[in-house]
Amino acid sequence: MALDRHRAVLVLTNTHDVTADLVLRILSERRVPVVRVDPGADLLGSASLTARYGKGDQRGTLRTPSRELDLTRVRSVWVRRPSPYEAPPGLTEHAAKFAGTQAFWGAGGILASLPDAYYVNHPWRIRNAEYKPAQLTVAGRSGFQVPDTVITTDPDEARRFCAGRPHGSIYKPLWDSRYRAPDGTARTVWVREVDPAEITEAVSVCPHMFQGTVPKSFDVRVTAVGDQLFGVRITSPDLDWRERQDLMTCRPIEVPGSVARSVAAYLAEFRLVYGAFDFAVTAAGDWYFLECNPNGQWAWQGCDTTSAIARAIADRLEEGIGP
Structure with missing residues (x-):
């Protein structure tokens, strides 16, 4: 396939993403056209998105304050760190929930199905x-060595598993969820060692992942x-x-x-x-x-x-x- 130098690279990320700047600088030096947008934030004000469908094809336009992008002329999409799709301020609770959901499925769906675009990575594949359960399954099939792991809502299962690990055990969250302490302080849940004796009935509240310590x-x-x-x-x-x-x-x-x-x-x-x-x-x-x-x-x-990763x-x- 011949390289069309006029097709643009679309970068989906937030305005504070300095990591993206490293790659965009290289693309600029190579004179590759780039459009950077944060759809979750920009479509609430300064940008607009339109897609039309019919006769088996898709056409559309993404407009930002500085660019107008034909959606059929996107060579690749870099899904970096875009903001979540949310509703504009001032709506009632139910209206805001409706608007945010429509933005996710509408704008998100359009940008995830651009014709002939190459994705790094495709948002649905991300x-x-x-x-985590899928990661561990695929890792084993791919030939990796995987630590002994249990994901459970049963406190007794958790205690038995942790007590049986020869090098001890650790707890790891299944997702980097937002968490606040009772005083309102934001907290990050890090990987940490677990004593079986400290495992309580709180495990039954949601799935917990425990692994044998490597x-x-x-x-x-x-x-x-x-x-x-x-x-x-x-x-x-x-x-x-x-x-x-x-x-x-x-x-x-x-x-x-x-x-x-x-x-x-x-x-x-x-x-x-x-x-x-x-x-x-x-x-x-x-x-x-x-x-x-x-x-x-x-x-x-x-x-x-x-620098090597940015170039790649x-x-x-x-x-x-x-x-």
Whole structure:
């Protein structure tokens, strides 16, 4: 397929996303036309979206204060970090809920079904790949080593599982949910060690995920952009290195061939172009799959790794076609 240099790259992200700027700068240097919009916020005021259907095709226009984009002329879509679809202020509770839902299914549906556009990643595939149970299932099928895991609403099952792990056990939330303490303070729920004796009946309120602790020597993040893999070894004093990133160090590490093959199989099953894989590595050199964020952050890594990832993403968006 010949590369049409006049077709635009559509970037869906919020205005505060500095990570996107790294890729947009590269595309600008290459003179690739780019339209950046945050549909969840911009369509409430400064932007408009129209789609028309008939005779088996789709046509439409996205208008922003600076650009007018023919939806049939989009070469690729980068779904980065757009704001949630919400209603404009001033509506009643039920009207706001209706408007927000219509925006999600309407505008979200239009932007997820652009004709001939190449997605990094497609929003529906991002959502499918965010379920932890699905991740663990596909990871096992892809050949990764996976920690012993239980997801349960039964406190007795949780206690038995945690008591039977030779290296102890940890709790990990199934989703990065917003949480506030009784005093209203925003809290982040980090991965933490669990004593079976502290597990209470509160487990029955919702599903909880417990895993056998991996006796790791260090962590690894592998950022995959298609068949390009960028690995960094992470050293941190914390069980969950994300908790205090100012105390962690990272340096490039080679990804073993067996892990690379499993990464390829995993991406293929979820039909992903991009994935941020986290591993715990033991002293014996065993790589245990922890999770894969299909839209994970990557600009926190060393300058050389960050620059290489930005170029790899820019290449995909510029080409606008799959491998």
